[in-house]
Every structure is written in C-alpha cells, then in structure tokens.
Amino acid sequence: MMIRLHGFAVSNYFNKVKVALLEKGLPFEEVYNRASKDPVTLALSPLGKIPFIETERGPLSESQVIMEYLEDLQPEPALLPSDPWQRAKIREVVVYLETHVELTARRLYGKAFFGGTATDELIEQTRADLVKVIDAFGKLAQFGPYLAGDRFSYADCAGLVHLPLVSLASKTIYGEDLMAAFPVRDYLKLLGERASVQRVNADRKAALAPKR
Numbered sequence: 332m333m334i335r336l337h338g339f340a341v342s343n344y345f346n347k348v349k350v351a352l353l354e355k356g357l358p359f360e361e362v363y364n365r366a367s368k369d370p371v372t373l374a375l376s377p378l379g380k381i382p383f384i385e386t387e388r389g390p391l392s393e394s395q396v397i398m399e400y401l402e403d404l405q406p407e408p409a410l411l412p413s414d415p416w417q418r419a420k421i422r423e424v425v426v427y428l429e430t431h432v433e434l435t436a437r438r439l440y441g442k443a444f445f446g447g448t449a450t451d452e453l454i455e456q457t458r459a460d461l462v463k464v465i466d467a468f469g470k471l472a473q474f475g476p477y478l479a480g481d482r483f484s485y486a487d488c489a490g491l492v493h494l495p496l497v498s499l500a501s502k503t504i505y506g507e508d509l510m511a512a513f514p515v516r517d518y519l520k521l522l523g524e525r526a527s528v529q530r531v532n533a534d535r536k537a538a539l540a541p542k543r
C-alpha cells in the first residue's frame with residue numbers, strides 16, 4: 332500500500348512531512364482533510380490533527396513521529412546525519428522551533444489569519460513569550476546556510492514551513508517581524524532551489540488561489 336498523507340496544502344505541519352516524502356522519493360498520495368473531527372479521522376489521528384499518514388501497517392500521527400518513521404523506513408537520502416550527537420542537535424533545533432516558537436506563535440493565528448479575536452492581554456503576553464523563545468531558538472539555529480548546519484536536513488523541512496509563518500503572524504499582529512534577526516529571506520531562497528520545495532510551494536499557492 333502506498334503511503335497516504337492526510338491534510339491540506341496550506342498546513343505548515345502537513346507541508347513539512349510532504350517535503351520529506353518528496354526528498355526521499357517515497358511514493359505517496361495526498362488525501363484532503365482539514366483536520367476533521369469526524370469518527371473516521373479520529374480513528375486514524377486521535378486528536379483529529381493533520382498531518383497523519385496511513386500505511387500498510389496502520390495509521391501514524393504527529394509530524395515529528397512521522398518524520399522519524401520515514402527516516403527509519405528509507406534512510407537514503409538521509410535527512411539526519413549518522414552521528415548520534417549531530418542527530419540529537421538537529422532534533423534539538425526542531426523542538427525549539429516547533430514546541431517553543433511555533434506553538435507560541437500559534438496563539439496569534441486565529442486573529443492574524445482567520446478573522447478571529449485575541450485579547451490585548453494574550454497579545455502582549457505572547458509577544459513577551461515569543462521574544463524569549465525566539466532568542467533561545469537563535470542560540471541553536473545556524474543558517475550555515477541550512478538551519479542546523481551545512482547540509483539540508485529534516486530541520487529544514489520544519490524551517491521551511493514554520494519560519495515564514497511565525498514571521499508573518501508577528502508582522503500582522505505587532506507590525507514588527509520578531510524573526511528579523513534571522514536571514515529568513517535568503518534561507519527560503521536557498522531552499523526554493525529544491526524540486527521538493529518548489530512542488531510544495533506551488534501546491535500551497537494553488538490551494539490559496541481564489542476559486543473561480
């Protein structure tokens with residue numbers, strides 16, 4: 332059975348996994364799912380979050396778990412180095428970017444992107460939290476030129492999708508890019524040379540285009 336990747340082309344976590352599948356050349360099909368909470372989805376992804384994959388062995392949720400599975404399933408081309416320490420350092424960057432930076436910025440997405448509301452208190456508290464976690468992330472991120480060093484790794488699958496989103500949310504809400512200390516533009520340009528990234532960007536653009 333071919334891997335079935337559930338989610339939608341605008342989701343950052345979905346696109347992270349999609350880039351990894353493309354980089355590895357693993358055959359997969361996409362199944363449109365906007366994080367539905369219907370019983371079928373909940374049976375496959377217990378919180379109804381996307382992305383999740385269906386495999387011949389069963390369903391698997393949580394993007395980072397899926398990334399690790401893909402690496403184990405097909406080690407080449409490697410998205411993680413073989414050295415245990417270097418592998419750990421790459422995972423560390425991803426945890427800071429996702430668990431700390433992206434999840435904090437996510438509090439703003441409702442107001443920034445979906446016409447929702449947020450209290451002044453939440454907005455101010457989130458700004459203080461973001462400054463702190465972005466500073467911590469900056470101590471680990473290398474942009475050398477890749478996020479975790481001189482080779483494309485699965486930290487870049489995460490960097491590609493989260494950095495511009497956090498940046499946009501902060502510009503929209505605070506009128507200021509809290510990620511401005513990082514060379515995000517050049518970094519995204521570098522990643523944009525890859526066929527995998529071009530495909531993900533094109534699919535996202537098509538999904539965002541107004542329907543005629």
Ligand SMILES: N[C@@H](CCC(=O)N[C@@H](CS)C(=O)NCC(=O)O)C(=O)O
Nearest residue numbers: 342343344366380381382393394395
């Ligand atoms: N920790 C999860 C986060 C995934 C996530 O937040 N996905 C969003 C879409 S980008 C979602 O499913 N939101 C709906 C929900 O949380 O119910 C992962 O890494 O897969």
